[in-house]
Each structure stands twice: as C-alpha cells, then as structure tokens.
Amino acid sequence: MPDHLPPGSQKPSQASGHNSGHGFATRMSHGGRPGVREHGFVNLPVYRGSTVLYPSCEERGTINARSFEQVMTYGTAGGPTHFALENMVAEIEGGHRALITGTGLAACTLPLMAYLSAGDHCLIPDSVYGPTRRIADGMLKRFGIETTYYDPVIDAAGLAALMRPNTKVLYTESPGSHTFEVQDIPALAEVAHAHGAKVLLDNTWGIHHFQPFTKGVDVSIQALTKYVGGHSDVLLGSVTVATEEDWLRVAGAAREIGHYASPDDCWLALRGLRTLPMRLKHQYESSLAVARWFESRPEVLRVLHPALPSHPQHALFRRDFTGGCSLFGVVFQPRYSTKQIDAVIDGLKLFGIGASWGGYECLALPTTHYISRTATDAGVLEGPTVRFHIGLEDTADVIADLEAGLDTLPH
Numbered sequence: 001m002p003d004h005l006p007p008g009s010q011k012p013s014q015a016s017g018h019n020s021g022h023g024f025a026t027r028m029s030h031g032g033r034p035g036v037r038e039h040g041f042v043n044l045p046v047y048r049g050s051t052v053l054y055p056s057c058e059e060r061g062t063i064n065a066r067s068f069e070q071v072m073t074y075g076t077a078g079g080p081t082h083f084a085l086e087n088m089v090a091e092i093e094g095g096h097r098a099l100i101t102g103t104g105l106a107a108c109t110l111p112l113m114a115y116l117s118a119g120d121h122c123l124i125p126d127s128v129y130g131p132t133r134r135i136a137d138g139m140l141k142r143f144g145i146e147t148t149y150y151d152p153v154i155d156a157a158g159l160a161a162l163m164r165p166n167t168k169v170l171y172t173e174s175p176g177s178h179t180f181e182v183q184d185i186p187a188l189a190e191v192a193h194a195h196g197a198k199v200l201l202d203n204t205w206g207i208h209h210f211q212p213f214t215k216g217v218d219v220s221i222q223a224l225t226k227y228v229g230g231h232s233d234v235l236l237g238s239v240t241v242a243t244e245e246d247w248l249r250v251a252g253a254a255r256e257i258g259h260y261a262s263p264d265d266c267w268l269a270l271r272g273l274r275t276l277p278m279r280l281k282h283q284y285e286s287s288l289a290v291a292r293w294f295e296s297r298p299e300v301l302r303v304l305h306p307a308l309p310s311h312p313q314h315a316l317f318r319r320d321f322t323g324g325c326s327l328f329g330v331v332f333q334p335r336y337s338t339k340q341i342d343a344v345i346d347g348l349k350l351f352g353i354g355a356s357w358g359g360y361e362c363l364a365l366p367t368t369h370y371i372s373r374t375a376t377d378a379g380v381l382e383g384p385t386v387r388f389h390i391g392l393e394d395t396a397d398v399i400a401d402l403e404a405g406l407d408t409l410p411h
C-alpha cells in the first residue's frame with residue numbers, strides 16, 4: 001500500500017482485487033478508485049507533480065531507499081494516478097507489479113534494454129511488431145547485441161536448436177503482428193527457462209484473455225494505447241512482471257533511461273478501463289461475425305483470425321486464450337491487384353484508413369508492405385492483405401459497408 005498520500009486516496013475498493021471473487025467487469029468498475037471519497041467524487045483526481053516536498057531533511061534523506069515502492073519521491077517515480085493504473089494493469093495480467101510507459105513501443109523496448117547487455121543474444125519472432133524489429137536491428141545491434149529472428153510457430157525442439165549460451169531473452173508476440181500466428185508460449189517458455197533466458201511477451205492482443213504468468217512468461221508488455229485507452233486519443237504502454245526481482249530490473253532500467261507517462265493520460269486509461277470489458281466483448285463478437293462473413297465471400301482467400309476454426313493455430317488459441325479482441329487480417333484472392341483492393345478500402349464509409357487499433361471505430365490498413373520477414377516466408381502474401389479493426393458500430397452496418405465495397409470488384 002502506498003504511503004505519503006492524501007488520506008485514503010489509494011485505498012482500494014473492497015470490490016476490487018484478485019481475491020475479491022468478482023468478475024472482470026466488476027473489478028474494472030471498482031478497482032483503482034479512492035477508498036475514501038475525495039470531496040465525495042467517484043473518481044481519483046489527476047495528480048500532477050515534479051517536486052515532492054518533505055517535512056524534514058531527515059525524512060527526505062531516507063526516501064531514496066524506497067524509490068521502487070509506490071512512494072512519492074519525485075515526479076518521475078510516479079504519483080497516485082500512475083499507481084492506480086499500475087495496480088489495475090498488474091491485476092488484469094495477474095502479475096506482481098506493472099510499470100506505465102509513455103507509449104506501447106516504449107514498453108516493448110524497455111525490457112529488451114533491461115535484460116540485454118553487450119555480447120548477449122536475443123530471439124525475436126519474425127512476425128514481431130515492426131518498430132520492435134527496428135530497435136533490434138538498430139540500437140541493440142549498435143550496442144553489441146545479436147538478434148536471431150525465428151519462425152513464430154517454431155516448436156520446442158526447433159527453439160532449443162536456436163538457443164546459445166549467451167541467449168538472454170526470448171521475445172514473443174502472440175498473435176503476431178499483421179499475420180496473426182499464435183505461439184505455443186508454455187512450450188517455448190520451458191525451453192527458454194531451461195537455457196536461462198527470460199521470456200518477454202507482447203500481450204497487447206490478448207489483454208486479459210491470455211494470462212501470461214500462468215504460462216511461463218516473465219515480462220508482459222501491453223500497448224495501453226489500444227483497447228485500454230479505447231478512444232484513439234491516448235498513447236501509453238505497460239510492462240508487468242511476475243516477481244520482485246524482475247520488478248527491480250525493469251523499474252531500475254526505466255529509472256536509468258528516464259521513462260515517464262503523463263498522469264493525465266494515466267487518468268484517461270483508468271477511465272478507459274471502466275468500460276473495457278463491455279467494449280472488448282462487443283468488438284470481439286462483432287469481429288468474429290465480420291470475419292466469418294469475409295470467409296463466406298468468393299473474393300477472399302483466407303481470414304487471419306485466431307478464433308476461427310480455419311486458423312492454423314486455432315487449437316492453441318482455444319487452449320490458451322479465453323477470448324480475444326477485434327483485430328484480424330484478410331488475404332484477398334491473388335487475382336485482385338493491390339490497387340483494386342485499395343480502391344475498395346478507399347470507398348468504405350465506416351472505416352478509417354490508419355494505424356493503431358483498439359479504439360471505438362472501424363479501421364482498415366492495407367498491410368502487404370508492412371510485412372517484413374527475414375527468417376520465414378510470411379505465407380500470407382498470396383494476395384493483397386488488409387488488416388481490419390472492428391469498432392463499436394452495429395455489426396450489420398459494418399458488414400453492409402464491406403459488402404458494398406466487395407461488390408464493386410470484378411467477379
């Protein structure tokens with residue numbers, strides 16, 4: 001429990017927490033709220049601050065020893081708004097503690113920098129989020145860290161063959177960016193741990209439907225920008241760890257580098273969490289209906305959605321995930337050109353064309369040129385590929401819009 005706080009401001013509601021016995025929606029409604037109402041208001045206020053004042057020099061002198069606890073030492077160590085969000089995210093992921101970063105990408109890069117040193121080797125899936133590949137090929141390489149890209153659907157024996165004595169990190173992302181391969185995280189984590197490597201997971205797609213720490217993950221990364229923010233107007237990330245040892249490592253690196261997130265953005269993310277369960281449920285179900293509709297269309301070669309039985313790793317998805325989100329890919333028939341498919345996307349009424357996902361609105365992004373592979377054949381390039389994000393719109397309206405678009409293609 002944090003101290004040095006305004007009275008009661010961080011006391012969690014009795015209805016929140018892992019042991020409350022309550023469901024996800026109840027916990028998201030009651031978590032991170034002040035136990036003692038501040039002026040009667042429901043919500044925790046935004047606490048902004050750099051300087052923290054102390055009653056005496058003696059007390060100030062003791063504070064550094066506690067700087068990785070939820071104690072206010074200086075603005076960069078966080079304040080009550082950060083701590084409330086940290087606690088909520090740690091709870092969603094079932095972790096020990098979470099750290100909030102300014103962007104999702106910062107959450108991807110921070111643990112790489114925390115665990116890797118010059119001379120180390122790192123394994124990254126070929127389907128990784130593009131900017132994570134960029135730091136491996138750029139800064140990590142420049143700092144003397146070697147990366148091997150691996151097939152995201154590699155099995156335990158295949159991974160064991162890639163492990164070296166200096167392999168310190170197995171990075172994972174499941175499903176993979178743009179191509180949506182589901183990784184066998186428990187099997188891969190077992191191999192990594194047997195070789196003394198840490199397992200990092202970009203769990204942005206899984207959110208709370210994939211519980212990383214019951215499946216061998218050491219560090220779980222989320223781009224809170226997506227469904228937690230939920231309204232396409234905030235950028236944030238989180239790094240959640242399983243143990244205090246990992247916390248000190250990651251929080252220590254964050255402090256060295258100077259990571260920080262705006263408390264205003266943390267407050268917006270806390271607001272987003274209140275409705276996350278309902279938004280996710282609607283968007284996931286709607287995405288499944290749209291994905292199934294795409295599968296029924298002759299213009300489509302295949303749909304890349306892990307929750308569809310046609311997905312090559314659907315069995316793994318069913319074993320390890322309790323649900324999903326609303327982001328998936330569609331590979332169109334190779335008889336269509338990218339230009340023809342781009343024209344369909346341009347003509348859609350309800351879909352914006354742009355990056356990111358997890359907001360309340362539908363998005364479409366032609367992804368063929370985003371898929372950068374060095375270790376494997378992406379296998380999705382048989383035809384023009386588009387990533388769809390389904391928002392909170394009525395499913396029937398979304399399908400009608402897409403239908404009008406596909407009907408313009410020659411048959």
Ligand SMILES: Cc1ncc(COP(=O)(O)O)c(C=O)c1O
Nearest residue numbers: 103104105129204223225236356
């Ligand atoms: C899988 C994944 N991880 C991380 C990120 C980075 O998030 P942000 O946009 O907040 O930097 C993204 C963004 O699209 C993403 O798709």
